[in-house]
Amino acid sequence: MKRAFIFLLSIAFMLFLSSCKPYVIEYSDNNPYTLEIKGDSLKILQITDLHLAYGIDERDRKTFELIQNLAFSDDYDLIVITGDLTMSPSAPKLFTSLIKHMESLKIPWTFVFGNHETDFHDYSDFISRIPDTDYLMFKVGPDIEDGGYGNFKIEFTRYNQPFYNAYFLDSKAERTDYTEEEGEYDYLSYAQVSWYEDQVELDTVDSLVFMHIPLRQYIDPENYVGIFREKMVYAQGVDTGFFDAMVAHNKSKAVFVGHDHLNDFYLMMDQIMLAYGRATGYNGYGNLEKGGRHIEISANHELITYIILGSEV
Numbered sequence: 258m259k260r261a262f263i264f265l266l267s268i269a270f271m272l273f274l275s276s277c278k279p280y281v282i283e284y285s286d287n288n289p290y291t292l293e294i295k296g297d298s299l300k301i302l303q304i305t306d307l308h309l310a311y312g313i314d315e316r317d318r319k320t321f322e323l324i325q326n327l328a329f330s331d332d333y334d335l336i337v338i339t340g341d342l343t344m345s346p347s348a349p350k351l352f353t354s355l356i357k358h359m360e361s362l363k364i365p366w367t368f369v370f371g372n373h374e375t376d377f378h379d380y381s382d383f384i385s386r387i388p389d390t391d392y393l394m395f396k397v398g399p400d401i402e403d404g405g406y407g408n409f410k411i412e413f414t415r416y417n418q419p420f421y422n423a424y425f426l427d428s429k430a431e432r433t434d435y436t437e438e439e440g441e442y443d444y445l446s447y448a449q450v451s452w453y454e455d456q457v458e459l460d461t462v463d464s465l466v467f468m469h470i471p472l473r474q475y476i477d478p479e480n481y482v483g484i485f486r487e488k489m490v491y492a493q494g495v496d497t498g499f500f501d502a503m504v505a506h507n508k509s510k511a512v513f514v515g516h517d518h519l520n521d522f523y524l525m526m527d528q529i530m531l532a533y534g535r536a537t538g539y540n541g542y543g544n545l546e547k548g549g550r551h552i553e554i555s556a557n558h559e560l561i562t563y564i565i566l567g568s569e570v
Contacts, residue, residue, distance in 0.1 A: 279381065280381040280382075280384070280385040281381070282380060282381050282384050282397060282406060283397065284397050284398065284399055284400040285396040285397045285398055285399070285409075286396075286399070287398070287399045287456075289409065289410035289411060289412045289422075290394045290396075290409070290410070290411045290412065291411075291412050291413075291414060292334065292335065292365055292394065292411055292412070292413050292414070293413075293414050293415070293417065294334045294413050294414070294415050294420060295332055295334055296332065297415070297555075297556040298553050298554060298555045298556055299334055299413050299415075299420060299421050299553065299554040300331055300332060300333045300334050300335075300551070300552070300553050301333065301334065301335045301336070301337055301423075301465075301551075301552040301553070302327055302328060302331070302333045302335070302336045302337070302549055302550070302551065302552070302565075303336075303337050303339060303467070303513050303534040303549055303550040303551075303552055304324060304327060304336065304337070304338050304339075304534065304537040304549045304550075305338065305339040305340060305341070305469075305514075305515030305516075305534035305535070305536060305537055305549075306339075306340065306341040306371070306515045306516070306518055306534075306536045306537060306538050306541045307320055307324075307338065307341065307342050307343070307355070307537055307538035307541070308320075308341055308343070308344045308373070308538040308540045308541035309342060309343045309344070309345060309348075309351040309352075309354070309355060309538065309540065310343070310344060310345045310351075310540040311345065311347070311351075311540075312347065312350070312351050312354055314540075315539075316538075316539035316540045317351075317538075317539070317540060319539045319547075320537060320538045320539050320540070320547075321358050323537060323539075323547055323548075323567050323570075324358065324359075324362075324537065325358075325362060326567070326570040327537075327548070327549045327565060327567075327570055328362045328364055329362075329570075330565060330569075330570040331551065333364055334365065334413070335364070335365045335366065335367065335394070335411070335423075336359070336362070336364055336365070336366040336367075337366070337367055337368070337369075337423075337425075337467050337513070338366070338367070338368035338369070339368075339369055339371075339467055339468065339469055339513060339514060339515040339534055340368070340369050340370055340371025340372070340374075340428075340468075340469030340470075340515050340516065341371030341372065341373045341374070341469065341515060341516070341538075341541070342355055342368060342370075342371065342374060343355075343373065343374055344373040344374075344376055344540070344541075345376075345377070346377045348374060348376070348377060348378050348382070348383070349378060349382045349383060349386055352374075352383050352386055353386050356386070356387065356388070356390065356393065359392065359393070360390055360391060360392055360393070362392075363391075363392060364392060365392050365393075365394055366392055366393060366394070367393065367394045367395050367411070367425065368395060368407075369407050369425050369426065369427060369428075369467055369468055369469055370383075370405065370406065370407055370427055370429075370469065371430075371469040371470075371515065371516065372428075372429070372430035372431055372442065372443075372469065372470065372516070373430075374430075375430055380405075380406050384397060384406065394411060395407065395409070396409045399452070401446065401448045401449055401452050402446060402447075402448040403446035403448060403449075404427065404446055404448055404449045404452070405427030405428075405429045405449075406427055407425060407426075407427045408425065408426050408427055408449060408452060409424075409425050410422060410423065410424050410425070410456055411423045411425070419461055419462045420462060420554075421462055421463060421464065421465070421554050421558070422460055422462055422463070422464035422465075422508075423464060423465045423466070423467065424453060424456070424457075424464055424465070424466045424467070424509065425466075425467050425468070426445060426449055426453070426466065426467070426468045427449075427468070427469075428442075428443065428444065428445060428468045428469045428470035428493060428514075429443035429444075429470075430442075430443055431443065432494060435494055439494035439495060440491065440492065440494050441494070442470050442491060442492065442493055442494050443470070443493065443494060444470075444493035444494050444495045444496075444497055445468070445493065445497055445499050446497065447497050447498070449497075449499075450497055450498050450499050450502055453499065453502060454502050454506065457502075457506045457508045457509065458506065460508050462508075463508055463509070463510050463558060464508050464509045464510070465509065465510065465511050465512075465513065465552070465554075466503070466509050466511070466512045466513070467512075467513050467514075468512070468514055469514060469515050469516050470491070470492065470493050470514065470516050471490055471491075471492045471493065471512075471514045471516060471517065471531070471533070472492060472493055472496070472499060472500055472512060472514075472531065473492045473493055473495075473496045473500075474496075474500045474526055474531055475490045475492055475514075475524075475531050476489075476490045476492050477490075478490070478522065478524045478531075479524070480524060480525075481522040481523065481524040482522060482523055482524070483520075483521045483522030483523055483533070483564070484519070484520060484521045484522055484545065485519075485520050485522050486519035486520065486543075486545070487517045487518075487519045487520050490517060490520070491516060491517055500526075500527075500529070503529055504527045504529065509529065510528075510529060510530065510560055511529065511530035511531075511532060511552075511560060511562075512529070512530070512531050512532065513532050513533075513534060513550065513552065514532070514533055514534070515533065515534050515536070517533065518536040518541050518542055518543035518545065519543045519544075519545060520533045521533045521534065521535045521536075521545070521550070521564055523562070530560065530562075532550070532562065533550075534549065534550040535547070535548040535549055535550055535564045535565070535566070536548075537549055546566050546567060546568060547566075547567050548564055548565050548566040548567050548569075549564075549565050550562060550563070550564055550565065551563050551564075551565050
């Protein structure tokens with residue numbers, strides 16, 4: 258009996274030690290998701306900068322309610338959250354709550370990481386909490402040098418034929434070493450740009466791009482449409498050629514970002530739309546009314562987009 262007890266105790270101890278091992282993020286394949294759209298046009302809802310902080314407080318409850326109201330305001334094919342899902346010591350727990358809420362909407366959805374998820378935690382604390390889901394279309398993506406986590410592609414089909422594509426890239430977070438001119442924010446690595454180029458060369462249809470931190474082409478906008486109330490555009494620290502790659506390949510027609518809560522403008526540059534979403538989370542800074550952005554690709558591939566306010570839904 259004593260030996261059996263010691264044996265069981267040793268097994269329990271080994272199981273405890275194995276459960277304490279840090280979660281290792283595994284990179285995924287490079288295969289895109291495929292999503293058949295519901296109608297003749299592709300409809301995407303962009304929400305951004307949720308900044309979930311407590312979960313049970315009034316502001317987070319209002320954020321969850323707004324997400325639901327926006328989601329049901331049209332027949333969306335996909336909901337995209339462009340970063341800063343959380344900003345809290347309880348971020349992984351809040352991330353789990355967000356997954357449950359998004360799954361309850363029964364609409365395909367995805368996200369990119371922002372710069373605040375890792376204020377108190379590692380990316381592994383989030384990725385390890387992603388369960389088997391019915392509607393989430395997210396993957397870590399391939400192992401790209403300095404590429405972060407969450408570089409992947411969704412191919413939209415209509416009548417089982419290619420219709421449009423969407424790219425999702427991790428613009429990462431803050432840096433410790435930077436110049437005043439660059440600012441503190443990270444940027445797409447050269448390897449991420451190369452990954453995008455390799456993928457877009459294979460495309461037979463046009464595409465959209467989603468990330469959190471704006472490209473440097475957003476800085477000092479001219480002839481923009483919408484609101485620009487930030488002191489400046491808090492852009493990626495270095496231009497590693499992503500915009501030039503989009504121009505050269507002539508496939509991606511728009512970039513949608515978050516990050517700057519007091520901006521929701523878009524501008525056209527070299528026939529590419531550079532657009533912000535509207536901040537959605539009530540625990541985020543800023544006095545703009547919370548909302549989202551409607552993005553639609555019509556049957557003849559025309560891009561239509563506009564801001565949706567919480568008061569409108």
